Amino acid sequence: MKTNILVTGGAGFIGSNFIPHFLKKYPGYNVINLDLLTYAGNIGNLKEIEDNPRYKFIKGDICNRELVEFIFNEYLINGVIHFAAESHVDNSIKKPDVFIKTNINGTHTLVDVAYKFWMERPFAYNQKYSKCDSSDEEIILPRFHHISTDEVYGTLGSTGLFTESTPYAPNSPYSASKAGSDMIVRSYNHTYGLNTIITNCSNNYGPKQHDEKLIPTIIRNALKGNPIPIYGDGKNIRDWLYVIDHCKAIDLVFHNGAAGETYNIGGMNEKSNNDVATKICQILDELKPKQKGSYRDQIKYVEDRAGHDRRYAIDASKLENDLGWKAEENFESGILKTVEWYLEHYR
Numbered sequence: 001m002k003t004n005i006l007v008t009g010g011a012g013f014i015g016s017n018f019i020p021h022f023l024k025k026y027p028g029y030n031v032i033n034l035d036l037l038t039y040a041g042n043i044g045n046l047k048e049i050e051d052n053p054r055y056k057f058i059k060g061d062i063c064n065r066e067l068v069e070f071i072f073n074e075y076l077i078n079g080v081i082h083f084a085a086e087s088h089v090d091n092s093i094k095k096p097d098v099f100i101k102t103n104i105n106g107t108h109t110l111v112d113v114a115y116k117f118w119m120e121r122p123f124a125y126n127q128k129y130s131k132c133d134s135s136d137e138e139i140i141l142p143r144f145h146h147i148s149t150d151e152v153y154g155t156l157g158s159t160g161l162f163t164e165s166t167p168y169a170p171n172s173p174y175s176a177s178k179a180g181s182d183m184i185v186r187s188y189n190h191t192y193g194l195n196t197i198i199t200n201c202s203n204n205y206g207p208k209q210h211d212e213k214l215i216p217t218i219i220r221n222a223l224k225g226n227p228i229p230i231y232g233d234g235k236n237i238r239d240w241l242y243v244i245d246h247c248k249a250i251d252l253v254f255h256n257g258a259a260g261e262t263y264n265i266g267g268m269n270e271k272s273n274n275d276v277a278t279k280i281c282q283i284l285d286e287l288k289p290k291q292k293g294s295y296r297d298q299i300k301y302v303e304d305r306a307g308h309d310r311r312y313a314i315d316a317s318k319l320e321n322d323l324g325w326k327a328e329e330n331f332e333s334g335i336l337k338t339v340e341w342y343l344e345h346y347r
């Protein structure tokens with residue numbers, strides 16, 4: 001019997017990089033992808049697996065309790081990897097309501113159905129953290145893995161790193177809604193003994209990211225000859241991680257992380273928005289030179305985002321020391337692959 005894993009938000013940026021990787025690595029798993037296909041979801045991101053008999057797509061809302069219960073009962077879900085969310089900070093500033101609904105209520109619906117289903121099942125699962133043999137390796141199932149962000153920790157000054165014990169201080173409606181969802185998941189472990197795990201990751205980049213995000217925006221506008229918009233003075237710093245490195249970390253934590261724990265994931269690649277834009281322009285100058293001048297000349301500073309956090313940086317030593325994870329890409333190698341992918345994509 002195969003192990004059935006429910007992945008939510010699998011048609012989004014990270015989920016659609018994660019599912020093909022996961023299916024390929026674990027022949028003993030089936031993946032059920034529940035995704036509402038909001039403006040951010042793109043089913044075309046999953047073309048490479050659409051005919052895979054171990055993959056099933058279900059269009060639907062994580063807030064729809066009846067549907068989530070149906071999926072658990074129909075597919076006897078053994079594990080959840082929960083990506084689905086409203087994810088764009090700028091949108092959360094304009095319209096926070098849907099962030100509260102999806103990120104907080106939707107996460108609550110999922111974790112509550114998981115708890116009721118796993119604790120009431122007629123075998124093993126009423127035993128706290130019972131071991132279950134997936135045909136690939138013995139792992140702790142059933143498990144609810146919640147994917148979150150480093151933005152829950154707020155902002156840093158010019159020094160210091162976020163650790164797992166940094167107090168939460170979210171500054172945008174997006175990060176506040178993710179912080180709320182983290183707390184709900186945490187409480188289901190603490191109160192009910194549900195086998196949960198939370199990962200808080202820094203900014204991801206790579207193939208399949210929605211056009212609205214910084215790196216696709218820079219590349220697209222550069223190629224179109226438009227101004228490349230950079231918020232404020234461009235000195236806001238993020239710790240950039242190549243998306244496949246994030247997927248590998250999730251895989252590792254899902255299988256080997258300790259129940260009830262939180263793990264930070266980050267690439268030790270602190271870059272300002274100016275650094276990112278300049279690097280992309282330099283790569284484009286080499287791969288697709290303009291007739292005259294550099295893409296850098298198109299950079300244009302625009303009004304800053306309200307409440308824009310200055311700096312995020314992750315200390316991932318717990319994940320590295322306890323589970324042996326290490327990012328494989330540095331920013332130089334990852335951004336080159338990314339620009340090459342978008343050059344193909346925006347042709």
Ligand SMILES: NC(=O)c1ccc[n+]([C@@H]2O[C@H](COP(=O)([O-])OP(=O)(O)OC[C@H]3O[C@@H](n4cnc5c(N)ncnc54)[C@H](O)[C@@H]3O)[C@@H](O)[C@H]2O)c1
Nearest residue numbers: 009011012013014036037038040041061062084085087204
């Ligand atoms: N992108 C990053 O840099 C980053 C970093 C750290 C953590 N995260 C977290 O990782 C997760 C995935 O991020 P992403 O960048 O892939 O996001 P994304 O916006 O690209 O994808 C989100 C996906 O969720 C789906 N979705 C939205 N609302 C839904 C609902 N109500 N029901 C079912 N599906 C719904 C969308 O259709 C989309 O496919 C999010 O939880 C996000 O907070 C992202």
